[in-house]
Amino acid sequence: MSKALGITLGVVAVLLLAVFMVFESYVHARNQMVAEDQAVKSAWSEVDVQMERRADLIPNLVETVKGFTKEESTVFGDIANARAGMLNAQGPQGKIAAYNQMDGAIGRLLLLTENYPQLRSSDQFMRLQDELAGSENRVAVARKRYNDALQEYNTFVLQFPNNIWAGIAGYHQNSAYFEASPAAQQVPKVSF
Numbered sequence: 506m507s508k509a510l511g512i513t514l515g516v517v518a519v520l521l522l523a524v525f526m527v528f529e530s531y532v533h534a535r536n537q538m539v540a541e542d543q544a545v546k547s548a549w550s551e552v553d554v555q556m557e558r559r560a561d562l563i564p565n566l567v568e569t570v571k572g573f574t575k576e577e578s579t580v581f582g583d584i585a586n587a588r589a590g591m592l593n594a595q596g597p598q599g600k601i602a603a604y605n606q607m608d609g610a611i612g613r614l615l616l617l618t619e620n621y622p623q624l625r626s627s628d629q630f631m632r633l634q635d636e637l638a639g640s641e642n643r644v645a646v647a648r649k650r651y652n653d654a655l656q657e658y659n660t661f662v663l664q665f666p667n668n669i670w671a672g673i674a675g676y677h678q679n680s681a682y683f684e685a686s687p688a689a690q691q692v693p694k695v696s697f
Contacts, residue, residue: 597681
């Protein structure tokens with residue numbers, strides 16, 4: 506074997522090894538992106554289920570409150586519109602916006618109940634309010650898990666060299682995070 510042939514074979518072997526390493530890096534990163542993307546979708550599904558459960562509680566709460574308050578139709582209309590928006594919203598961004606609208610409407614409904622002491626002492630209202638609080642807690646946990654999964658996905662997709670492979674494979678940063686509403690960022694006033 507001639508010296509030139511040996512050098513050529515060595516160069517080809519090194520190039521093949523480099524190509525194999527690059528390909529292996531791509532396959533590993535692509536598989537991890539698929540896993541991270543599926544984790545985000547699974548976490549979103551849990552948020553969606555919990556938000557739907559919460560939306561299903563709202564009509565019962567509204568009917569109970571309606572029995573005590575006849576003249577407060579604007580609040581009930583807001584609730585109906587917010588619930589319809591939640592059920593018809595598409596994709597995470599749309600559902601997050603609808604969820605925030607529902608939060609505001611429920612807040613106004615619960616504020617309305619303060620004017621009706623007999624309503625607040627109703628067993629049915631108390632049970633529904635407890636169910637709503639439990640549902641709120643489940644939604645909060647699901648939202649946290651979703652945001653955590655989304656953060657892991659985004660971190661992986663934005664890291665080098667994964668960002669290169671992500672661009673090739675069609676994976677991009679996802680910014681559909683749940684954030685605190687402006688009302689939640691204000692300190693409530695408490696008076697005794």
